[in-house]
Amino acid sequence: MLEIKNLHVSIEEKKIIKGLNLSINKGEVHALMGPNGSGKSTLSYVLSGKDKYEIDDGTIEYNEKNLLELDVDERANEGLFLAFQYPMEIPGVQTSFFLKTAINSKRKYLGQSEMDALEFAKLIKSKSEDLNINTEMLKRDLNVNYSGGEKKKQEILQMSMLSPKMAILDETDSGLDIDALRIVSEGVNKLRSKENSFLVITHYQRLLNYIKPDFVHIIADGRIVKSGDYSLALELEEKGYEEISNSA
Amino acid sequence: MAATEQTIKQVNTLGDTDYKYGFSTELDEIRPPKGLNEDIIKFISTQKEEPEWMLDWRLNAFKVFNKLPKPEWAKLNIPEIDYQDCYYYSIPKSLKDKPKSLDEIDPEIIKTYEKLGIPLKEQKMLSGIAVDAVFDSVSVATTYKKQLSDLGIVFCSISEAVKTHPDLVKKYLGSVIPVSDHSFAALNSAVFTDGSFIYIPEGVRCPVELSTYFRINAMNTGQFERTLIIADKDSYVSYLEGCTAPMRDENQLHAANVELVALDNAEIKYSTVQNWYPGDKEGKGGIYNFVTKRGACRGKNSKISWTQVETGSAITWKYPSCILQGDNSKGEFYSVAITNNMQQADTGTKMIHIGKNTSSKIISKGISAGKANNTYRGLVNILSKAKNARNFTQCDSLLIGNKCGAHTVPYIESSNSDSMVEHEATTSKINEDQLFYCQQRGLNSEDAVGLIVNGFCKEVLQHLPMEFAVEAQKLVAISLEGSVG
Ligand SMILES: Nc1ncnc2c1ncn2[C@@H]1O[C@H](COP(=O)(O)OP(=O)(O)O)[C@@H](O)[C@H]1O
Ligand SMILES: [Mg+2]
Numbered sequence: 001m002l003e004i005k006n007l008h009v010s011i012e013e014k015k016i017i018k019g020l021n022l023s024i025n026k027g028e029v030h031a032l033m034g035p036n037g038s039g040k041s042t043l044s045y046v047l048s049g050k051d052k053y054e055i056d057d058g059t060i061e062y063n064e065k066n067l068l069e070l071d072v073d074e075r076a077n078e079g080l081f082l083a084f085q086y087p088m089e090i091p092g093v094q095t096s097f098f099l100k101t102a103i104n105s106k107r108k109y110l111g112q113s114e115m116d117a118l119e120f121a122k123l124i125k126s127k128s129e130d131l132n133i134n135t136e137m138l139k140r141d142l143n144v145n146y147s148g149g150e151k152k153k154q155e156i157l158q159m160s161m162l163s164p165k166m167a168i169l170d171e172t173d174s175g176l177d178i179d180a181l182r183i184v185s186e187g188v189n190k191l192r193s194k195e196n197s198f199l200v201i202t203h204y205q206r207l208l209n210y211i212k213p214d215f216v217h218i219i220a221d222g223r224i225v226k227s228g229d230y231s232l233a234l235e236l237e238e239k240g241y242e243e244i245s246n247s248a
Numbered sequence: 249m250a251a252t253e254q255t256i257k258q259v260n261t262l263g264d265t266d267y268k269y270g271f272s273t274e275l276d277e278i279r280p281p282k283g284l285n286e287d288i289i290k291f292i293s294t295q296k297e298e299p300e301w302m303l304d305w306r307l308n309a310f311k312v313f314n315k316l317p318k319p320e321w322a323k324l325n326i327p328e329i330d331y332q333d334c335y336y337y338s339i340p341k342s343l344k345d346k347p348k349s350l351d352e353i354d355p356e357i358i359k360t361y362e363k364l365g366i367p368l369k370e371q372k373m374l375s376g377i378a379v380d381a382v383f384d385s386v387s388v389a390t391t392y393k394k395q396l397s398d399l400g401i402v403f404c405s406i407s408e409a410v411k412t413h414p415d416l417v418k419k420y421l422g423s424v425i426p427v428s429d430h431s432f433a434a435l436n437s438a439v440f441t442d443g444s445f446i447y448i449p450e451g452v453r454c455p456v457e458l459s460t461y462f463r464i465n466a467m468n469t470g471q472f473e474r475t476l477i478i479a480d481k482d483s484y485v486s487y488l489e490g491c492t493a494p495m496r497d498e499n500q501l502h503a504a505n506v507e508l509v510a511l512d513n514a515e516i517k518y519s520t521v522q523n524w525y526p527g528d529k530e531g532k533g534g535i536y537n538f539v540t541k542r543g544a545c546r547g548k549n550s551k552i553s554w555t556q557v558e559t560g561s562a563i564t565w566k567y568p569s570c571i572l573q574g575d576n577s578k579g580e581f582y583s584v585a586i587t588n589n590m591q592q593a594d595t596g597t598k599m600i601h602i603g604k605n606t607s608s609k610i611i612s613k614g615i616s617a618g619k620a621n622n623t624y625r626g627l628v629n630i631l632s633k634a635k636n637a638r639n640f641t642q643c644d645s646l647l648i649g650n651k652c653g654a655h656t657v658p659y660i661e662s663s664n665s666d667s668m669v670e671h672e673a674t675t676s677k678i679n680e681d682q683l684f685y686c687q688q689r690g691l692n693s694e695d696a697v698g699l700i701v702n703g704f705c706k707e708v709l710q711h712l713p714m715e716f717a718v719e720a721q722k723l724v725a726i727s728l729e730g731s732v733g
Contacts, residue, residue, distance in 0.1 A: 076687065098686075
């Protein structure tokens with residue numbers, strides 16, 4: 001599904017990712033944990049194709065394609081989804097309209113016809129209910145005056161509507177209270193299948209109680225310093241980043 | 249809507265320089281020689297079988313035109329206009345013997361309208377829009393006439409009104425925009441060819457959106473539209489004007505005069521969607537759009553609201569204005585002006601507060617891309633008798649790219665200490681992070697720009713009649729195509 005080899009990335013001459021390797025197969029859930037500033041968001045932006053990031057070395061293969069050659073929207077329409085750490089506000093654009101536009105962009109890319117209004121209404125209703133999102137909220141401008149938690153739920157709503165093949169969740173858990181965390185995790189778990197993969201970026205082991213990862217990686221200073229299974233997250237919780245990174 | 253989808257498709261397949269409405273219809277035309285003089289004016293008047301008072305009015309206006317200086321262009325770079333190198337009248341020949349019904353209209357003309365997506369045929373009229381179509385200089389067909397006339401509403405071409413409602417025309421024509429106002433106003437008064445006339449009688453709420461579709465067809469024809477709308481006491485009307493012009497290398501001149509009069513408790517809502525040919529990427533060709541639009545809130549509690557979406561024309565120069573004479577009267581101006589490539593727009597409004605407790609609201613959204621220049625120029629003038637007058641102005645500019653410009657020039661004159669004037673202005677660049685976010689959700693860069701810009705314009709677009717809001721949103725997106733690399 002996703003194969004990152006020896007990735008080196010810099011921004012404005014500053015090296016941020018320094019030889020990162022990561023391989024995610026179909027159906028797997030990987031957790032990426034690491035301290036602030038270790039390059040987690042940078043990796044998520046590079047994967048989704050944000051500009052201004054310089055790829056100094058390395059390759060990224062996604063579904064047998066060279067990911068780095070695809071435009072941002074091509075990657076998205078090929079099934080790559082990023083739940084943003086800081087979702088953008090788009091004033092004047094109704095949330096439901098945005099969702100419809102996104103869905104139809106993908107359908108157009110895949111050569112399918114637009115989703116009809118009724119089908120869309122049903123889909124958005126059921127997905128919103130799953131996430132305990134009030135449909136009144138969908139009439140508001142996208143993310144404008146949403147609380148931190150509402151923004152994160154909105155990201156997961158978009159994800160479940162677009163049902164991506166490869167979803168990257170960048171600190172979706174931060175800013176969520178315990179109920180919201182449970183609801184959001186259920187949303188993610190619903191989407192888990194043999195076909196879909198996840199890269200779950202988080203600071204805290206807490207989220208991984210709800211979304212059980214197959215693998216856990218620890219990133220420090222732009223490199224993966226340790227990989228393991230779920231137990232690594234527990235170990236990390238106990239010892240802290242410092243000790244784990246040093247012992248690696 | 250079908251027309252817009254077609255537009256999008258066509259633009260997508262042909263690239264951004266192709267203007268969808270850039271076809272021209274092959275028609276035999278009746279055309280007097282080029283040039284501007286008394287003979288041409290007499291010719292126009294004779295062709296229209298006008299009464300003598302109308303001809304005298306025109307000839308007087310021509311005298312005034314010759315005496316007036318040309319308007320000064322602040323931010324615009326306008327080539328000298330050679331008035332003698334223009335045709336002032338052209339009508340397709342088949343219209344000379346006026347058609348009685350749609351069946352008698354030249355199928356070529358009907359086809360043109362079909363390409364434009366105008367619902368001209370009666371069976372397509374179910375959408376609730378009455379259309380008065382202007383094809384070059386003559387009003388082709390006015391639909392819905394019967395239903396409207398049952399309510400006492402007059403909706404016809406101005407040429408027809410000159411003959412059928414001379415008292416109303418004499419009373420109100422030039423009463424809002426005096427002939428001597430400025431040179432284009434005088435020129436229009438001398439050579440105006442056609443336009444709409446609307447009279448809503450006392451106590452009547454017009455049940456449908458009235459609409460005119462203007463189309464400039466013949467080469468080198470200046471189009472001098474004249475529209476007059478009168479809303480009598482306690483009446484309401486909403487009017488929509490839409491425009492397209494074929495694509496040509498030379499520039500064409502459009503100098504319209506639009507006058508609105510609202511009496512006691514009356515309301516007029518006037519919406520414009522203007523997508524005339526803007527010229528190509530290098531700035532060759534395109535329409536020069538110099539328009540004088542002015543509304544008089546003559547009665548107490550009257551209201552005039554202008555909503556405009558300006559996406560076309562090489563040069564746009566227009567300031568829809570409100571003269572707030574009646575006590576408690578209200579003026580509103582909602583504007584979206586988009587300039588791309590080499591387009592220039594200098595647009596805004598004038599709110600003249602004369603009566604007590606008058607209020608005005610101005611919301612202007614300027615979007616600039618390419619090497620275009622976009623200026624908002626607005627005047628709020630509060631005269632000494634206008635106790636408790638209020639104005640709120642908000643001007644937001646959005647820049648796409650580094651080579652375009654946005655300018656906000658507010659003039660505020662207040663001779664009344666009770667009055668309150670608020671002005672807010674912002675200028676921002678299109679937000680790269682918002683674009684990235686949209687693209688990460690699968691929108692291509694052009695759709696992402698279209699979406700964000702439409703959001704930016706929402707406050708204005710929501711004032712358009714429903715049927716046209718969707719159309720306008722698509723137009724906003726189309727007109728910015730090619731603006732991001
Ligand atoms: N646009 C930028 N310009 C310069 N430095 C940046 C930029 N974006 C991120 N960085 C730096 O890159 C490092 C990694 O940031 P980030 O990927 O956001 O970390 P994380 O998500 O792991 O907290 C940090 O030191 C941050 O300051
Ligand atoms: Mg981060």
